Amino acid sequence: MNIPVATVGAATADALDGLERLQGPVTVVRRCTELTELIAVSQSGTVRAAVVADEAGDLTAALAERLAAAGVALVALADDPVLRQRLDALRIVNAPGGVHPGVLAEMISAAVQALEEPLDGPRTAAGNSFADPAASFGSGAADPGPEEAAEPDGRRGTVTAVWGPAGAPGRTTLAVNLAAEAAAAGAEVLLIDADTYGASVAVSLGLLDESAGLAQACRLADQGLLDDAALRRLSTGVSLRGRRLSVLTGVIRSDRWVELRPAALSGVLTAARRSADLTVVDCGFSLETDEELSFDTMAPRRNASTLLLLEAADTVYAVGTADSVGVPRLVRALSDLAEAVPGLEPRVVLNKVRASSVGRQPESQLRGVWERFGPGGGITAFLPADYAAADASLLSGTALLETAPGSPLRAAIAELAGVQTPRRRRGAPRIGAK
Ligand SMILES: Nc1ncnc2c1ncn2[C@@H]1O[C@H](COP(=O)(O)OP(=O)(O)OP(=O)(O)O)[C@@H](O)[C@H]1O
Ligand SMILES: [Mg+2]
Structure with a gap:
C-alpha cells in the first residue's frame, strides 16, 4: 500500500x-x-x-x-x-x-x-446509577476503559448527558438539579450548558453571566491549552449548602453555536473528566444531520456537537413531557437517536407527570402506553408535575434543594441522583425511579 x-x-x-x-x-x-x-x-x-x-x-x-x-x-x-x-x-x-x-x-x-480503524469510544451505554453517591463518584464510578486508564493522574469522572426533544420537556431542570444534588452530597460536579439553541442554565442558577464559559473553554481546548486551572477559572462557582457546584455557562446568542465544535467539546469533556467526579451536560434537542443542506461537507454542523456529547456520555437521560404531545414526540426522537447513535441506551425520564393530562394513576397509564408504542428499555423515572416548586426555583434562581427542599419534584430528582432526602419516608407514594 x-x-x-x-x-x-x-x-x-x-x-x-x-x-x-x-x-x-x-x-x-x-x-x-x-x-x-x-x-x-x-x-x-x-x-x-x-x-x-x-x-x-x-x-x-x-x-x-x-x-x-x-x-x-x-x-x-x-x-x-x-x-x-x-x-x-x-x-x-x-x-x-x-x-x-x-x-x-x-x-x-x-x-x-x-x-x-477508530477505536470504540469510552461510552458504556447502560448508564450508571448514583445509588450510593459516596461510592459512585470519583475514580470508582465507572469501569475505566483503556482511554481513561491512560489519564496521567489516574482520576476519571463520569459524564451524564441530559437530552430530550423540542417542547421544553424539562432538560435544564433535570440537568441543574441532578448536578446540584450530587454537588450538595459532596461530589465535585461540573455542570455544562451545551444547549446550542437556548442556553438557560445560568439564569436557572441566578448567574448574571454573559461570559459563555463553555465557549471560552472550547477555544482553549481547540488549542490544546485547557488544563485544570483554566477549566476552574472559566467555570462559575455556585455555592450549595457549603459545597461548590462548578458551571460552564452556555452561549446565549444561538448564532454562536459554531464556537462549540465537536473536537473542542471533546477536549472540554476530557478536561472535565479529569477534574470533576461528575459532569452533567444540558444538551440541545435537535439531532438531524444537515450535511444534505450544506454545499461544503467540511462545514461545521450544528447538531454534530449534540451527537458527540451523547456518544461520549456514560449516561444519557432522555426527557419527555408526560402528555399526548410529549410522549409521541419523545418516542420519535428516540428512534432518531437510535439511528444517529447506534447502541446507545438512554434512560427515559417522563416529566411533568400529572393525572390531569393522562388520567388517574398516571404512572401505570404511561407505562401501558410505553409498552405499546415506546422502544424497549422501559421508563427509568417519573417526575411529578410540581409547578409550585419549579416556578419558585426559577423565580429565585436556585436549585430545588434550596428553594423547595421538601417538594415532590426535588424528592424525585434526588432519588434519580441516588441521594437520600430527609423528607422521604417508607411507604410514601413512589414518584421517582422505578
Ligand atoms: N416537573 C415539573 N413540574 C412543573 N414545571 C416544570 C417541571 N419541570 C420543568 N418545569 C418547568 O417547565 C419549563 C421548561 O423547563 P426546562 O427549562 O427545564 O425545559 P427544557 O427542556 O430545558 O426547555 P428548553 O427547550 O427551553 O431548553 C420551566 O418553566 C420549568 O420550570
Ligand atoms: Mg433547556
Whole structure:
C-alpha cells in the first residue's frame, strides 16, 4: 500500500527531505506552503496523510478534525517541548523535526491505519446509577476503559448527558438539579450548558453571566491549552449548602453555536473528566444531520456537537413531557437517536407527570402506553408535575434543594441522583425511579 502524503514546511526540514527520497510506503505527492493549502488539498481526496512541520504551532483540534473528516491522517513535526506537549493534548501524533525518515514513514502508516480503524469510544451505554453517591463518584464510578486508564493522574469522572426533544420537556431542570444534588452530597460536579439553541442554565442558577464559559473553554481546548486551572477559572462557582457546584455557562446568542465544535467539546469533556467526579451536560434537542443542506461537507454542523456529547456520555437521560404531545414526540426522537447513535441506551425520564393530562394513576397509564408504542428499555423515572416548586426555583434562581427542599419534584430528582432526602419516608407514594 502506498500512502500519498502532503507536507507543509520548507525543504530544510531533514525529515521531509528524507521522506521525499524514501522508496518506501509513503510518497510525497504535494508540498504545501501553508495550512490553508493543505486543507484544500485534503478536500480534493488526493492524499491520505499530512505531515506538518513549519506551521505545527498553528494546528488546532478543529483543524485536525477537518482533516480526519476528509480521511487524512495527521503527523506534526516540532522540536519545542511545550508545543509537543500541546500537540499531545490535542492527540495529534508528533515527532521531533530530526526524526529518521523511516520512522516517520512508519508513524504515517500507523496514523493512517488508526484513522481507518477508530477505536470504540469510552461510552458504556447502560448508564450508571448514583445509588450510593459516596461510592459512585470519583475514580470508582465507572469501569475505566483503556482511554481513561491512560489519564496521567489516574482520576476519571463520569459524564451524564441530559437530552430530550423540542417542547421544553424539562432538560435544564433535570440537568441543574441532578448536578446540584450530587454537588450538595459532596461530589465535585461540573455542570455544562451545551444547549446550542437556548442556553438557560445560568439564569436557572441566578448567574448574571454573559461570559459563555463553555465557549471560552472550547477555544482553549481547540488549542490544546485547557488544563485544570483554566477549566476552574472559566467555570462559575455556585455555592450549595457549603459545597461548590462548578458551571460552564452556555452561549446565549444561538448564532454562536459554531464556537462549540465537536473536537473542542471533546477536549472540554476530557478536561472535565479529569477534574470533576461528575459532569452533567444540558444538551440541545435537535439531532438531524444537515450535511444534505450544506454545499461544503467540511462545514461545521450544528447538531454534530449534540451527537458527540451523547456518544461520549456514560449516561444519557432522555426527557419527555408526560402528555399526548410529549410522549409521541419523545418516542420519535428516540428512534432518531437510535439511528444517529447506534447502541446507545438512554434512560427515559417522563416529566411533568400529572393525572390531569393522562388520567388517574398516571404512572401505570404511561407505562401501558410505553409498552405499546415506546422502544424497549422501559421508563427509568417519573417526575411529578410540581409547578409550585419549579416556578419558585426559577423565580429565585436556585436549585430545588434550596428553594423547595421538601417538594415532590426535588424528592424525585434526588432519588434519580441516588441521594437520600430527609423528607422521604417508607411507604410514601413512589414518584421517582422505578
Ligand atoms: N416537573 C415539573 N413540574 C412543573 N414545571 C416544570 C417541571 N419541570 C420543568 N418545569 C418547568 O417547565 C419549563 C421548561 O423547563 P426546562 O427549562 O427545564 O425545559 P427544557 O427542556 O430545558 O426547555 P428548553 O427547550 O427551553 O431548553 C420551566 O418553566 C420549568 O420550570
Ligand atoms: Mg433547556
